[in-house]
Amino acid sequence: MASIIILAVVFVLDVLAFVLAIGAEKRRNTAAYVNVTKDASPYCVYGSDAATGYGIGALALLLAGQVVVMAATRCFCCGRAITPGRWRAFSGFFFITCW
Incomplete structure (x- = not known):
């Protein structure tokens, strides 16, 4: 049950981030x-x-969603360190590539 709640929270945060990103693109x-003057070079003003x-x-x-996932999985800085090995490499790889 807790994993469903965490999934829902992260999903809502990501959807809201997507909506804000689309809004930023539209605006x-x-x-x-x-x-x-005629002698000065023209420039653009934003x-x-x-x-x-x-x-x-x-x-x-998006950062809040990452923090929720890291706290729930006790990954990297939010809990006991993962023992060296295959799963630590996978978690590091997916943490970097998720962005």
Whole structure:
């Protein structure tokens, strides 16, 4: 039962992170082309928008999901160390590649 709850919590966190990432992509900022004088070279000006906040929120939710999984499985820093061997290598590999 506990594993189903953990799966549900991580799934909800990941779905919310996905929704925020899509929202950040939809709210992506556009640049305004500015030419101050005829002699100066033109440049682009970007205004502040909500996309950065959405992206940071998505990152925070993904990190929270990782912390929940690591705490539940007692992996790496959240419990007793895994004994060296095949399973430790697998857990390290999957921890790195999950991102």
